[in-house]
Amino acid sequence: xxxxxxxxxxxxxxxxxxxxxxxxxxxxxxxxxxxxxxxxxxxxxxxxxxxxxxxxxxxxxxxxxxxxxxxxxxxxxxxxxxxxxxxxxxxxxxxx
Amino acid sequence: xxxxxxxxxxxxxxxxxxxxxxxxxxxxxxxxxxxxxxxxxxxxxxxxxxxxxxxxxxxxxxxxxxxxxxxxxxxxxxxxxxxxxxxxxxxxxxxxxxxxxxxxxxxxxxxxxxxxxxxxxxxxxxxxxxxxxxxxxxxxxxxxxxxxxxxxxxxxxxxxxxxxxxxxxxxxxxxxxxxxxxxxxxxxxxxxxxxxxxxxxxxxxxxxxxxxxxxxxxxxxxxxxxxxxxxxxxxxxxxxxxxxxxxxxxxxxxxxxxxxxxxxxxxxxxxxxxxxxxxxxxxxxxxxxxxxxxxxxxxxxxxxxxxxxxxxxxxxxxxxxxxxxxxxxxxxxxxxxxxxxxxxxxxxxxxxxxxxxxxxxxxxxxxxxxxxxxxxxxxxx
Amino acid sequence: xxxxxxxxxxxxxxxxxxxxxxxxxxxxxxxxxxxxxxxxxxxxxxxxxxxxxxxxxxxxxxxxxxxxxxxxxxxxxxxxxxxxxxxxxxxxxxxxxxxxxxxxxxxxxxxxxxxxxxxxxxxxxxxxxxxxxxxxxxxxxxxxxxxxxxxxxxxxxxxxxxxxxxxxxxxxxxxxxxxxxxxxxxxxxxxxxxxxxxxxxxxxxxxxxxxxxxxxxxxxxxxxxxxxxxxxxxxxxxxxxxxxxxxxxxxxxxxxxxxxxxxxxxxxxxxxxxxxxxxxxxxxxxxxxxxxxxxxxxxxxxxxxxxxxxxxxxxxxx
Numbered sequence: 124x125x126x127x128x129x130x131x132x133x134x135x136x137x138x139x140x141x142x143x144x145x146x147x148x149x150x151x152x153x154x155x156x157x158x159x160x161x162x163x164x165x166x167x168x169x170x171x172x173x174x175x176x177x178x179x180x181x182x183x184x185x186x187x188x189x190x191x192x193x194x195x196x197x198x199x200x201x202x203x204x205x206x207x208x209x210x211x212x213x214x215x216x217x218x219x
Numbered sequence: 220x221x222x223x224x225x226x227x228x229x230x231x232x233x234x235x236x237x238x239x240x241x242x243x244x245x246x247x248x249x250x251x252x253x254x255x256x257x258x259x260x261x262x263x264x265x266x267x268x269x270x271x272x273x274x275x276x277x278x279x280x281x282x283x284x285x286x287x288x289x290x291x292x293x294x295x296x297x298x299x300x301x302x303x304x305x306x307x308x309x310x311x312x313x314x315x316x317x318x319x320x321x322x323x324x325x326x327x328x329x330x331x332x333x334x335x336x337x338x339x340x341x342x343x344x345x346x347x348x349x350x351x352x353x354x355x356x357x358x359x360x361x362x363x364x365x366x367x368x369x370x371x372x373x374x375x376x377x378x379x380x381x382x383x384x385x386x387x388x389x390x391x392x393x394x395x396x397x398x399x400x401x402x403x404x405x406x407x408x409x410x411x412x413x414x415x416x417x418x419x420x421x422x423x424x425x426x427x428x429x430x431x432x433x434x435x436x437x438x439x440x441x442x443x444x445x446x447x448x449x450x451x452x453x454x455x456x457x458x459x460x461x462x463x464x465x466x467x468x469x470x471x472x473x474x475x476x477x478x479x480x481x482x483x484x485x486x487x488x489x490x491x492x493x494x495x496x497x498x499x500x501x502x503x504x505x506x507x508x509x510x511x512x513x514x515x516x517x518x519x520x521x522x523x524x525x526x527x528x529x530x531x532x533x534x535x536x537x538x539x540x541x542x543x544x545x546x547x548x549x550x551x552x553x554x555x556x557x558x559x560x561x562x563x564x565x566x567x568x569x570x571x572x573x574x575x576x577x578x579x580x581x582x583x584x585x586x587x588x589x590x591x592x593x594x595x596x597x598x599x600x
Numbered sequence: 601x602x603x604x605x606x607x608x609x610x611x612x613x614x615x616x617x618x619x620x621x622x623x624x625x626x627x628x629x630x631x632x633x634x635x636x637x638x639x640x641x642x643x644x645x646x647x648x649x650x651x652x653x654x655x656x657x658x659x660x661x662x663x664x665x666x667x668x669x670x671x672x673x674x675x676x677x678x679x680x681x682x683x684x685x686x687x688x689x690x691x692x693x694x695x696x697x698x699x700x701x702x703x704x705x706x707x708x709x710x711x712x713x714x715x716x717x718x719x720x721x722x723x724x725x726x727x728x729x730x731x732x733x734x735x736x737x738x739x740x741x742x743x744x745x746x747x748x749x750x751x752x753x754x755x756x757x758x759x760x761x762x763x764x765x766x767x768x769x770x771x772x773x774x775x776x777x778x779x780x781x782x783x784x785x786x787x788x789x790x791x792x793x794x795x796x797x798x799x800x801x802x803x804x805x806x807x808x809x810x811x812x813x814x815x816x817x818x819x820x821x822x823x824x825x826x827x828x829x830x831x832x833x834x835x836x837x838x839x840x841x842x843x844x845x846x847x848x849x850x851x852x853x854x855x856x857x858x859x860x861x862x863x864x865x866x867x868x869x870x871x872x873x874x875x876x877x878x879x880x881x882x883x884x885x886x887x888x889x890x891x892x893x894x895x896x897x898x899x900x901x902x903x904x905x906x907x908x909x910x911x912x913x914x915x916x917x918x
Contacts, residue, residue: 132431135435135437138431138438139413140375140413140438140442141314141315141375141423142423142424142425142427142431142435143421143422143423144421144425145421
């Protein structure tokens with residue numbers, strides 16, 4: 124895949140002597156892993172931030188009044204929906 | 220300043236003069252005096268270093284790598300079983316491209332338990348990607364440790380300075396300790412290009428697929444090839460600054476030799492006496508000491524062996540199921556060259572003495588073209 | 601939105617952890633407590649892979665991958681190298697799984713702690729060699745299925761007590777943690793790095809594939825480990841024990857065991873034995889902490905129960 128995080132290495136001359144990282148894993152859009160996706164119901168959200176706290180992929184944005192899922196990285200694990208105390212997140216089938 | 224010191228203490232003084240900053244070591248006969256002396260240098264404040272009293276050699280190598288990865292000049296010493304225990308981390312150090320230096324006292328591998336010298340411990344590690352320097356005397360030991368840091372830090376390849384158990388480790392010889400000021404000029408403070416730095420964070424050693432691993436190894440070998448020029452340059456600089464000359468190999472009366480001995484370690488030292496004695500008796504004997512085993516000095520072996528009537532490689536080691544190790548590598552280097560007879564003599568495993576008369580005996584066999592390839596010199600059947 | 605833990609992330613999305621991975625949450629919370637003045641070394645374990653392949657990484661702090669046995673010894677070396685160059689204030693963390701800590705890495709850990717090196721060692725415990733495909737470690741709990749302990753040869757040995765081993769080394773600070781209680785964990789990490797010397801923290805980290813649970817109950821299961829007292833949360837400071845989360849209400853361990861596929865094969869009698877072991881462990885911790893055991897009745901009850909049916913694989917004192 125190609126995105127702004129891609130590190131281009133064509134051969135030996137581009138490489139550091141040892142395997143040293145040159146870029147971030149943000150390059151890897153793990154959203155492609157999921158079969159189900161979390162959908163936020165803003166009216167039910169009480170802004171407790173538990174979904175953000177327990178997300179193993181740190182792809183929930185809580186800068187606003189309710190969580191916004193970053194679907195580029197969300198693996199659809201379902202933890203956020205399970206942990207939400209007010210059922211403000213539901214898991215739905217991933218539609219392609 | 221001249222001091223009469225053992226090979227082990229020559230190592231300790233070298234680590235001090237080279238300003239090793241972290242030493243992580245575990246005791247093993249016959250290396251113990253190396254670390255005891257370094258400990259007392261640190262305790263006396265003579266050496267500004269942290270001495271980590273690790274709980275095994277595997278940890279010793281790991282901690283030495285860690286210190287180097289953090290940007291410090293790091294050193295350790297070991298022998299035999301200890302070196303073998305480090306094996307995994309020797310690969311790690313070379314592949315991680317950290318310029319650490321290890322002094323290895325060549326001690327034969329057990330079982331059965333032994334403390335005497337042969338080269339199987341260090342030669343077993345020849346594929347790990349380390350430079351290897353085989354020393355002839357205690358001055359050689361001290362100077363090689365200092366040179367090793369300089370070479371390693373320039374090519375990012377770790378070095379192993381090797382010396383024979385007891386014949387060097389515990390034998391006192393006069394050694395000139397170079398002036399600290401001069402050594403500081405020769406070997407400035409280590410500044411790592413790639414290191415663990417919170418200001419410039421990197422991850423080192425992440426999972427690498429077949430699409431990239433190959434080129435990383437290609438780069439290691441490329442740097443080994445580059446290291447040959449670096450070694451020669453460093454040795455020339457050393458000669459200029461300290462007046463002592465070293466080569467990747469050292470010929471002794473080799474040019475017109477009818478029989479050329481190929482030797483290493485203390486056998487090289489004894490061989491010089493054998494050469495002198497033989498010459499007195501009218502036998503044109505010569506020797507070629509291999510000092511750098513890695514990178515293997517193919518070019519110089521080809522140069523010095525060219526046109527020789529008879530070459531006798533004396534191996535104080537064996538690669539079981541195959542051949543004497545120096546013999547294999549010398550033979551390999553000569554493969555594309557016009558054919559000359561190369562004979563394999565095994566001697567001195569487990570510390571059995573290889574005296575002048577033994578070397579002369581081997582030379583006589585080689586002169587007569589008598590060799591079972593190999594001949595196990597002096598084996599009692 | 602207000603949060604109970606620091607907001608800044610020092611690990612990025614895009615990492616290779618499985619859905620619902622507890623080890624990743626453990627890393628995330630630990631980094632929040634440590635901050636950027638930190639250098640990590642990680643031996644062979646799930647995190648060797650989770651971080652991502654060369655030339656990419658997920659961590660915002662420097663990381664040195666190292667060989668399986670060497671987390672603690674590599675960390676000792678890194679700390680010494682930094683210290684001699686005047687950077688001894690940087691947090692050096694050895695981050696290892698239970699296999700690399702309790703088994704192959706225990707020598708190096710013991711050496712590091714005995715020497716008193718100023719290193720924080722964190723064991724994230726998913727209770728088996730998960731990275732290589734769920735093989736048993738000495739930290740696998742009694743009763744668990746793993747690929748090398750398939751029933752009827754499920755693990756019969758008790759989980760190795762790493763904290764007790766650390767206390768025996770007279771470590772200045774050691775503590776247990778759980779991914780379901782990040783606030784408790786972050787407090788412990790902060791306390792640890794305020795101490796100069798060796799520190800050992802062990803965090804229970806759910807592994808959905810290894811524990812055979814659906815990923816969405818990853819936190820719920822970790823919570824049950826605490827509420828059933830299967831995994832007590834406590835700290836030991838200079839030999840003094842203190843619970844950091846006291847459980848008042850009895851909840852049987854079966855609530856924890858029955859939601860996990862790795863315990864599915866256990867009979868009621870075998871679960872009773874596990875309950876007894878949990879009670880004995882709790883009683884021992886209460887004694888060490890110098891507090892009354894509020895579950896003494898359950899300890900007595902299960903001692904009698906187990907004596908009565910004597911499963912062959914468990915020794916009962918007559």
